[in-house]
Amino acid sequence: DAGVIQSPRHEVTEMGQEVTLRCKPISGHDYLFWYRQTMMRGLELLIYFNNNVPIDDSGMPEDRFSAKMPNASFSTLKIQPSEPRDSAVYFCASSKLAGETQYFGPGTRLLVL
Amino acid sequence: SQQGEEDPQALSIQEGENATMNCSYKTSINNLQWYRQNSGRGLVHLILIRSNEREKHSGRLRVTLDTSKKSSSLLITASRAADTASYFCATRRGDTDKLIFGTGTRLQVFP
Numbered sequence: 707d708a709g710v711i712q713s714p715r716h717e718v719t720e721m722g723q724e725v726t727l728r729c730k731p732i733s734g735h736d737y738l739f740w741y742r743q744t745m746m747r748g749l750e751l752l753i754y755f756n757n758n759v760p761i762d763d764s765g766m767p768e769d770r771f772s773a774k775m776p777n778a779s780f781s782t783l784k785i786q787p788s789e790p791r792d793s794a795v796y797f798c799a800s801s802k803l804a805g806e807t808q809y810f811g812p813g814t815r816l817l818v819l
Numbered sequence: 820s821q822q823g824e825e826d827p828q829a830l831s832i833q834e835g836e837n838a839t840m841n842c843s844y845k846t847s848i849n850n851l852q853w854y855r856q857n858s859g860r861g862l863v864h865l866i867l868i869r870s871n872e873r874e875k876h877s878g879r880l881r882v883t884l885d886t887s888k889k890s891s892s893l894l895i896t897a898s899r900a901a902d903t904a905s906y907f908c909a910t911r912r913g914d915t916d917k918l919i920f921g922t923g924t925r926l927q928v929f930p
Contacts, residue, residue, distance in 0.1 A: 739917070805914070805917070808918060812860060
């Protein structure tokens with residue numbers, strides 16, 4: 707299996723621009739998670755989906771962030787408009803069972819200037 | 820909010836030595852997991868221990884869980900330079916779907 711795939715791997719953008727991060731989970735995994743990692747705040751759960759349905763988005767920082775999962779093999783995390791404080795590494799992870807082993811993608815390193 | 824707190828924050832050892840990392844958490848859990856993160860990479864699952872288990876082994880890894888003290892430890896025996904990474908504990912509370920990750924321990928193994 708190819709594992710969790712994320713794109714792009716790196717993104718540099720200017721403040722105010724829209725950013726879209728993409729994730730392809732492992733086939734057959736029913737859960738998909740979006741995390742953000744920074745030195746200051748560590749690894750934070752932003753939102754997660756079960757069978758393509760958003761279950762908990764309490765970690766989404768504000769209305770500038772949105773996430774979708776139109777089908778079982780694709781999810782997006784969008785930031786509009788982006789701000790410098792959004793600079794972080796964003797990870798997507800998937801799991802087959804609730805609360806069990808999560809498989810992480812390589813992450814997208816976002817820098818907002 | 821973070822459920823787990825790892826201790827120490829950083830650890831430096833020589834190859835061949837054992838490395839012990841600890842994780843404390845605040846509420847009752849269903850399971851506790853340990854992950855490794857190499858620099859610039861995603862997290863990799865190492866081992867999962869359930870609340871009714873006290874010890875688990877996987878290769879050079881040994882994990883213990885003390886639910887009365889709400890703590891866990893990860894022991895890496897005969898460490899190698901390739902073990903250099905950050906190690907995170909993650910807890911699953913009750914029957915929730917999500918994991919709460921700790922702050923991590925940065926392990927440096929010198930050859």
